Amino acid sequence: MVAGTSEGDFHAGLNFAAVMEAPVIFFCRNNGWAISTNVSEQFRSDGIVVKGRAYGIRSIRVDRNDALAVYSVVCAAREMAINEQRPILIELDEIVYWKNARNPVNRFRNWVQNYGWWSEQQETQLRNSVRKQLLEAIQVAEKTEKPPLSEMFSDVYDYPPSNLEEQEKHLRETITRHPNDYPSDISV
C-alpha cells in the first residue's frame, strides 16, 4: 500500500533492485489513504511511478478497479522482469474512486457472466460453499491448542543458549508458585 513508499526501506529496495538488475515486481496499491492520512500528507510526487522511474526502474500505472487491465500488466511485467532480468514497478491507482459501479469485483463478475462463463446460480453456490468452509475452519482453529510454553524459548537461536535455559527454568518455578497469573490454555 502506498504509505509504505515513504519508508526508507522502499527506496533502499528499489535502488538495490535496479543496481543488482534483480527480477523483482514492485506491486504498489494506491487508494489515496493510509489509515486516516491522505496522500497529500504522505508525499507530493505524482504517485509512485515517478519514484520507480527515478531509480531507473521501468514503471507503469494501471486502474486498480479493472481486473483485466491489472492482469495484463502483471503478465507483461513478469515476462519483462524474467527475460530482461530487471525490476518493474506497477502502481495500481485509484483512477476514479470506487463505489458500487466501479467495484472491481462486480465489474469483473459482470464481464465473465456476459461471456456465459459464470452464472448467478454458480455465484450463490460458491458463496455458500465458501461460507461453509470458513465456518468449519473457524471451528477447527478454535479447537486447536495453543503452543506449549517451551515454544517461547525455542528458535530464538538454532539451539537455546544457557541464558534462555536458565530463564525457562526460573519461569517454570514462578508458574508453579503463581499459577493464577498465567493463562490456563497454554500447557506448561
Place this chain on the structure above:
Amino acid sequence: MALRNIIGKRIGNGIGLVGRRSLSTSTSDVENRNAKSMNLYSAINQALHLALETDPRAFVFGEDVSFGGVFRCTTGLADRFGKARVFNTPLCEQGIVGFGIGLAAMGNRAIAEIQFADYIYPAFDQIVNEAAKFRYRSGNQFNCGGLTIRAPYGAVGHGGHYHSQSPEAFFCHVPGIKVVIPRSPRQAKGLLLSCIRDPNPVVFFEPKWLYRLAVEEVPEHDYMLPLSKAEVIRQGSDITLVGWGAQLSIMEQACIEAEKDGISCELIDLKTLIPWDKETVEASVRKTGRVLISHEAPVTGGFGAEISASIVERCFLRLEAPVARVCGLDTPFPLVFEPFYMPSKNKVLDAIKATVNY
C-alpha cells in the same frame, strides 16, 4: 602471555612499533602448523578467502569491497571469486543488511561489510526487527543464519565522533543475534570463520586500530574458534579482569604493571558478547573474589553493566569489593579529548589497586 607485544603503542602518538612475538593464546585451541606472521586485516582476508573457497554459496558485499575495501580486508576476493560473488553495493546500510538478510534467507552465506561501525545504525531496524526475529517469528520454517555482518569498530587515535564508536551494547540487547569481537589476528581468523558458518545471524566487530598494528603468527589452514567460550589469557589469583577486542592489550599492560606491585591479575577475553560465557567468568571470580570490566564504549549502559549485574547475582557472597568498570566516558567520542576519554592503562591500573585494596 604477551598480548601487548603484538601491537604497537597506542598511548599518545605512538603508531610505530610492531612487535613480532607470538600472542598469548593460553589454551592452544589452534595447532601452530604452517603459521605465518600477518596483521589483523590479512588474517581477516584469509578467513574470507577460505569462506568463499569452501562454500560456493558464500558472498561478500558492501561499500568498496570490490577493490579490496578501505581497510584491505577484502583484497583479492573479487579477482579470485568473480563479480557475482564479491561486489559493491550502493551506499545504504539498511539496504546492505536488508539485502543480506534476503540472501541468507535463501540459504546462502551472506557476508556483509559495514564500512565503519559508526554507520551501522541505519541498519538497526533490519538487524533487530528482521534478522534477529526471522527464525523465531516463522517458527523455524525460515532463518537467516547465513548472515554475518562485519564492521570495524573502536578508537583509532583520530577518529572522532563517527570513526571511533563501539556500538556493541546496542546489539547485546537483541535476542536472536550473536555479537563477536576478536582481540588479535589469530583469534579473528578463527572466530570469523565460526561466525560465518554459525547458523545464526552474527555481528562481528573488528578492532580497527589493530588492523595494521597487531601482528601475530597465524596458521594458514582453515580453523575455527568456538563462539560463546571466553578465554583466560592470563592466569592470576587476586582479581579478574574482563574485556574484549583492542582494550585487552591495554588491560594486559595494566596487569603486567600490577604484577610489579605484587597483584596477581587474571585476564579474560570474552570474545562472544552474546550469548556470553558466564561460567568461565564466574569460575574466575570465585577464585579471585574481585572483578573489573573495561571497554571503550561509554560506561552507562555499556556491556560492562550486564556483566557486573550477572556476576553480582551469581557471586555476591564471594565478592570482596564492588565490581569495577573502567570505560569510556558518557560523551560522544571526542576528537581532541580522546586521550582523556579513553580507558587508559593507568585508569585500569588505578582501579585494579583500588579494588584490591578495598
